[in-house]
Structures are given as C-alpha cells and as structure tokens.
Amino acid sequence: MAATGAVLLVLLAFTIGVFANDSDMLQDVCVADRESGIFVNGFPCKNISMITAEDFFFAGIAQPGKITNNILGSKVTGANVQDIPGLNTLGVSMARVDFAPYGLNPPHIHPRATEMIFVLKGELYVGFITTNNKLISKVVKIGETFVFPRGLAHFQKNLSKYPTAVIAAFNSQLPGTQQFAAALFTSKPDVPNDILAQAFNINTKKVEMIRAGLS
Numbered sequence: 001m002a003a004t005g006a007v008l009l010v011l012l013a014f015t016i017g018v019f020a021n022d023s024d025m026l027q028d029v030c031v032a033d034r035e036s037g038i039f040v041n042g043f044p045c046k047n048i049s050m051i052t053a054e055d056f057f058f059a060g061i062a063q064p065g066k067i068t069n070n071i072l073g074s075k076v077t078g079a080n081v082q083d084i085p086g087l088n089t090l091g092v093s094m095a096r097v098d099f100a101p102y103g104l105n106p107p108h109i110h111p112r113a114t115e116m117i118f119v120l121k122g123e124l125y126v127g128f129i130t131t132n133n134k135l136i137s138k139v140v141k142i143g144e145t146f147v148f149p150r151g152l153a154h155f156q157k158n159l160s161k162y163p164t165a166v167i168a169a170f171n172s173q174l175p176g177t178q179q180f181a182a183a184l185f186t187s188k189p190d191v192p193n194d195i196l197a198q199a200f201n202i203n204t205k206k207v208e209m210i211r212a213g214l215s
C-alpha cells in the first residue's frame, strides 16, 4: 500500500515536472493568426507563405514603459504572443518592468511560467513565497538575476536611488498574471464582502476601505 502510494507520488511529481510547460511544437513555426476567429489552445497558424520578420520582432521593451499607476509606481510591458505573433507555440516570452521611486510590482503569480529577471539598472528587493509560507527574498543589483518559480507569489520593489528596471524571461508564450490585491478586491462582479472579511479576519468596513483604495 505504502509502496503504491510512493509510486503514485513519483508518477505525479514526474507528470507535473515533465508536462508543466507550454506544449511542444509540431512544425517550424506557427505564427499566431489572431484574426481567424477560431479558438484553440494557443492560436491557429498563419499561412506560412504570408509570414515575415515582423512577426518575430518587437521594439516595445527597448524603452522604459510609461508609469501611470502612481500608487504602485511600476509598469509592466509584455513581450509575449500578444505582441509577437511568432512566439505562438514556442513556449517563451519576455517582459520589461520599470519602477518609479519606491515603486512596487505587487504580489502576483504567473500560472503558466517560471520567471527569471535580469536587473537592467538600479537595485530591487525581490522575493517569492513557497506553499509552506516561507519567504525567499534578496536584494538584487544591476546585472544580477533572480528566479521566481512557476505559480508562486512574488514581488519586486525599487530600493535604489537610481532609475530601476528589469527584463523578465518566461517559459511560456503567455505566462498570465494574477495580482492578489486586484483579483480579490477589484474583480467584477465583486467577491462578496463577507468572504473577504472572514478570509482576512477583518470587518466588512475594512473590506470596503481596501476596495475603495484600489479602484
């Protein structure tokens, strides 16, 4: 019985380890045809005779992103399959994050990817939290890298006196992002106040205060 359990556990770990990534490609390229109106896992392919270098090119992370959220003071600029159709089925993407003074990229997860950051400039306090609620954190500086394992809560905060930015790499064409504060307090329709009050052990007035502060 114990042996069967162990085998099942190993199989489960194996399955998660091996299959927890974007699907393998079955051809050279499958440039996303976002006008097709067909919904599949990923995007259908453009006619290969119609593809060009532009399908594989993006200049959008060459320059700092414009920071418009003054509470958080950070801006994420994606470079994923929504920006680069040639990434469809390739299982990788990037992003750039720019930080205002004391700017924060707030706690969030990427359901489909591990993330590796490279500090372009400045100094950041970064961390992730394991499923045992252990915080793994570090101050990282220009030229240094840090890894946020797939699906775990993580954040980055600008600490330095200098302009701060990171480049992020992901093992998914579209890693997806879910910010905890936004997901819980600004969803449409609302998560009921009593659910949040009970979850955070606060009263519903405080739930409404948090909601108001975020929207």
Ligand SMILES: *[C@@H]1O[C@H](CO)[C@@H](O)[C@H](O)[C@H]1NC(C)=O
Residues within 6 Å of the ligand: 047, 048, 049, 050
């Ligand atoms: C792909 O494009 C080529 C060139 O325009 C065309 O000859 C061919 O019929 C197209 N294939 C399909 C399946 O539409």
Ligand SMILES: *[C@@H]1O[C@H](CO)[C@@H](O)[C@H](O)[C@H]1NC(C)=O
Residues within 6 Å of the ligand: 098, 099, 100, 101, 102, 103, 122, 158, 159, 160, 161, 162, 163, 164
């Ligand atoms: C963070 O970066 C901005 C520029 O994006 C810079 O002006 C600011 O001084 C930095 N913040 C801190 C706390 O050093």
Ligand SMILES: CC(=O)N[C@H]1CO[C@H](CO)[C@@H](O)[C@@H]1O
Residues within 6 Å of the ligand: 017, 018, 019, 020, 021, 022, 023, 024
């Ligand atoms: C590196 C890796 O884990 N690759 C796997 C990704 O997922 C596909 C199935 O979708 C596997 O075939 C790969 O081995």
